[in-house]
Amino acid sequence: MEVEALRTWGLAASAAALASALTIAALGGCEQPASTPATPTGVIVAPATPAPATPAEPTAEPATTETPPAKLTSTPTRTTPTLLVRFEAPHPLARAQEIAAQGRVAEAGRAAQATIRGRGDLRGLCFDRFTLGGAEIVLKSCNPVTDGAAFQRRWSTRLNAMPGVDYAEPNAIAQPDRR
Numbered sequence: 001m002e003v004e005a006l007r008t009w010g011l012a013a014s015a016a017a018l019a020s021a022l023t024i025a026a027l028g029g030c031e032q033p034a035s036t037p038a039t040p041t042g043v044i045v046a047p048a049t050p051a052p053a054t055p056a057e058p059t060a061e062p063a064t065t066e067t068p069p070a071k072l073t074s075t076p077t078r079t080t081p082t083l084l085v086r087f088e089a090p091h092p093l094a095r096a097q098e099i100a101a102q103g104r105v106a107e108a109g110r111a112a113q114a115t116i117r118g119r120g121d122l123r124g125l126c127f128d129r130f131t132l133g134g135a136e137i138v139l140k141s142c143n144p145v146t147d148g149a150a151f152q153r154r155w156s157t158r159l160n161a162m163p164g165v166d167y168a169e170p171n172a173i174a175q176p177d178r179r
Contacts (some may be wrong), residue, residue: 030039082128082140082171083155091164092119093137110113121162125155128134138171 087094092115100108112127116139128138145151152170159168 079146079148080141080144081151082138083125083152083159083168084131084136084158084171085139085168086136086166087164088166089164090161094164097130097134097137100130102134105130105134108134121158 031102042065086090087097096108096115099111108130109127112130115126116122116127122139124142125139126142128140130137139155141148141151151169156168156170158164
């Protein structure tokens with residue numbers, strides 16, 4: 001038999017088997033009966049649902065790998081707060097925003113990181129990302145802090161007082177933890 005024809009038949013048979021399995025699953029045709037039936041090969045299949053425990057039998061708690069719920073402690077949660085900042089000339093980060101607006105986001109990110117590292121007045125802030133279209137830069141705390149709101153207020157005030165900053169405000173969008 002020709003190799004190409006064999007491949008075509010194999011693909012068609014696989015597609016048919018997959019379509020059949022999906023149809024059976026969608027219609028619920030794979031339900032197990034309550035008894036333990038023997039398969040054609042003689043292997044006993046376990047029931048789909050476990051038998052309920054009788055009151056005389058002690059029931060053991062299943063072992064889990066989940067951690068127990070967190071208990072309230074006096075240790076505050078550490079977060080990484082972020083700020084939305086719009087720079088304008090003469091600030092050097094305005095150029096990074098222009099590059100990001102042109103669609104060269106990776107290049108703009110490298111420029112922003114280098115600029116932030118080289119400026120003492122931005123010590124404690126790190127580049128996070130650009131907003132869509134490069135309109136704003138999202139800056140974050142380089143280290144987790146215990147009071148994110150105070151951090152955001154302090155840095156918003158400092159940034160808004162700098163020349164070349166159009167505005168700086170706390171980023172109020174909830175973000176997932178990036179561990």
